[in-house]
Amino acid sequence: MMVLSKVLNKSSLRRACWSFSSAFIPSIKDQGNFIKGIHMDGIKPGSFSHGTNMSKGDTAASGNCWSGGNVQQMPLGGSSQILGTDISRENGGKNASWGQYIGRASAASDMTQRVVLSPEVPWVLRVRRYSSPCEETFLKNRQNKLLQRIPEYVKIVEVGPRDGLQNEKDIVPTDVKIQLIKMLAASGLPVVEATSFVSPKWVPQLADAKFVMEAVRDLQGAKFPVLTPNLKGFEAAVAAGAKEVAIFASASESFSKSNINCSIQESLVRYREVAIAADKLSLPVRGYISCVVGCPVEGAVAPSQVAYVAKELCSMGCYEISLGDTIGVGTPGTVVPMLEAVVEVIPIEKLAVHFHDTYGQALSNILVSLQ
Template sequence: AETRWCSCDLHFSGCGDPRDLFVGFKRARVCCPIPRQALGRGLRRIGFEFIHRSRMSSLEEPLGLGDLPKLSINRLGRFCQSACRSTADDRSTGNYTPSNSGNNQTLFHSTSHSWHLQGQYTDSSCNGVDMEFRTLPQKVSWDLPRFVKVVEVGPRDGLQNEKNIVPTSVKIELIHKLVASGLSVVEATSFVSPRWVPQLADAKDVLEGIQHAPNVRFPVLTPNLRGFEAAVAAGAKEVAVFASASESFSKSNINCTIEESLARYRDVTSAAKKHGIRIRGYVSCVVGCPVEGAVHPSKVAYVAKELYDMGCVEISLGDTIGVGTPGRVVPMLEAVMAVVPADKLAVHFHDTYGQALANILVSLQMGIGVVDSSVSGLGGCPYAKGATGNVATEDVVYMLHGLGIETNVDLGKLMDAGDYICKHLDRPSGSKTATALCRLTA
């Protein structure tokens, strides 16, 4: 059978970026010979939101509204012939060329780009399906990574503030559920003095109770050499150290100056290298301090460079009190990236002022590929007033999937983990995504 364009006049405009691809169609009912799975895969890879009315999307796909056809139809109603006319004929622009191979026709972008496959068309028939396509704005630079590693900090950073002690068994089960969702890095606990953080006094038992899965890392926070030795004795394979870009916060949080903390961590990193243990570094107060106010980017860059030079393989930049905005995050990242490679950096934003997702997005656009978050938005720093509000992992994953970025995380299973811990804590989820989707599926 001959491969042909469908009767609904589906067109592809010749734009410079595949993710700016504009798909126009004259009819809401599409009846072209396009396999549903191939079309869905192709469009998701180039940043499209694809709503398939005939099939309920899994929760790991953003906006899984297959059970709400009315909403989809209403949106499709806005796509009229005049509004959706393609901007140019592809054959005249030359930006896209068809490549025929047997019964398949594949469109490739002719310019150099990391996103190649645009869509695949075969001769297999396709029943009428109501679909919605939506592009990313063309005037925005969407230079985003293909994959983002999500670092889950809920079991440590999320629970350390809880006044009522969470049973060890609950912590272990939470970690197992988080791993089951596809998260490859889960910060399990902290080997700090129980006097300072009593919630994490069971660090040894938690670490011993984790079923170590292949390709999953469980870093633990170690504030000094004693904590490091205790972590190693408990079986830790990765540790994290915690410095601050604010002198005042360093003194109030870990009772020492910045330079004193860095000296401590040199001892820890030296010992870790001897044991072959991976080290992750944190820098707190990268935008603002609850005591000093605004923190200059040069201070953040200095601490990050020191941690990098002493052997930290990844450095997480934390907006401890959540005061950052994209306008303040950009100069901070520019300063740090001048001295530390971008692929060695992560971002850790609190959502105190509702800016976390915006800050994460601009960080991704600047080349960051690792994001810290906490399931259900649990936690914050116990020594930073008003610092509650870790960005919810569910919200981060939903946004990333909506941008066509892979995470290997199943949003439905992640929501199950959040529901589990929230029920134990007897509180609603701090994730807007989880709250909204639970309402839709109730």
């Protein structure tokens, strides 16, 4: 609902520029079913309409389960208006707050609601209610179709001790870092990136990389790779007991120069040296690519550029390549074309994704990536 409320407040939608039919909100029997329903069937693409009658397509899609109903209107306010405003709804002869149903998800009901944006009357939300005797079957079928496109197994690579802590201004004590890594590994995570062997001048937070690695290198139950930006860092990591390393390239020329002080081509030369050294020691190498959809300096990044860097890392012997939306500007509309370009040159089983939730799009991007 929060997503729906934000969408309804966009000026482009107020002008009814999109071709949608109605958003489908399943009946709420408990909080779990509500969340499940919103994520699996919360919005039907191409489903908003300005009419008050149910379309033939909607009727067919629902298996002709809908019967009867009426329309209510309410004025919309701010971004949280839909969730916060009470919409009167009948239930067993009693009036109840729709906000209570959403917020508490506590009441059982055999009713569903159909929400329609009315372009003829701006700021009006129409709520159509239909009884739905075959609602569970309908939702189950939709859910099964969605889950068929998602892998049965997903590996999680935890990078908090490195990627998370490196941005903290206050220096985190070494003992705290070690304890954090141990707790993450104990939680069942198969891979926990421990630290980065970078110059303390550039990343003071990770100046204790040697001591962190020495403390966790013999832990069982998880792998503890470390980031090595060059051959010097690689040698220091190996001396500290690292059994897996990672290299970090950028798809943006400007970001590469500002982040690691060299061009993309220069960075690839460095990483090839690291990959060769790792191969001699039979150490696996994981590759990262930053700014895969957007750069803080250049703006949008071409999918072809991401594919080029990915292919280069793969040719070095990286067993896996993580595609990172470094500044969190990605959306499904930009992530999908990027992935399509990369899978043309890299086997899909070698790809991983890394999204930041800067603008609330991380979960959406993960979902379309898995699909």
